Amino acid sequence: MTDTVPESTRQTLERLYENPDDRLTSLFELGADDEQVDAQLTVFKALANEHRVRILDALRDGEMCACELQVVLDAPQSTVASHLRELKDAGIVRKRRQGKWTYYRIGDTAVLQLLDIAEVLDE
């Protein structure tokens, strides 16, 4: 495991620490587990697009059908549909079918927290 580290890095660590091998091991252990990272990535990737952020900002005060979101985004139907699908796949949004229309809503208030925190973050 620790022997996959490039020699240059090992040498650096040898200068930095008394027990480079121990430090190497603890550095490896610092790595977050894959499931945790996967969950975080799923969410952040879904939020990392202007259209999708605008959809969520529009859904803050209630559900809307796909055709209305089309107006808010001012984008073609197929484009809006694919973004809605990504948001749904990421578990950020839920849909409800009523007759010919499909209504979308934010699935969890935690999403609103994410939007709020991100908005303020870079002061």
Add this chain to the structure above:
Amino acid sequence: MTDTVPESTRQTLERLYENPDDRLTSLFELGADDEQVDAQLTVFKALANEHRVRILDALRDGEMCACELQVVLDAPQSTVASHLRELKDAGIVRKRRQGKWTYYRIGDTAVLQLLDIAEVLDE
């Protein structure tokens, strides 16, 4: 403004609402302002990458120098450096130079909140 909407969408809204023009206008006004969306996007794009998420997870309990992060990620120096630059540009991370080394740390506890919320979100 409302006349840029495709005719098909207008027709849809005419069937959905009594005053399609009013609804159209309020839909447009639902659009979040650009500054707000920009701020949110900057943050989410910076977080939408596995390497960068792993860096932040590693920085949870204190600062680390670039060469140590290289070990945590098990990635080449230039790759790590470019990710650190993106995190810094997004205002998520701060750096501090000490001699030949550069130490990075999370710049705001709000970042930790984002990581925590995202991890739990998709239950």
Add this chain to the structure above:
DNA sequence: CGCTCGAATCGATATTGTTCGGTTCGGGTC
């Protein structure tokens, strides 16, 4: 100064994400 080393930048290439016309699907109406 000349040298070493950690970090930053450059740039060509590879990978991933986005757009959107065309088509299909599913419900509703007559």
Add this chain to the structure above:
DNA sequence: GACCCGAACCGAACAATATCGATTCGAGCG
């Protein structure tokens, strides 16, 4: 059933990001 309409899906063209070797930069040292 035939038709209409909103939404979903497909896939090819295009755009944005990521990767990483090579080079440069900048601090420390002899």
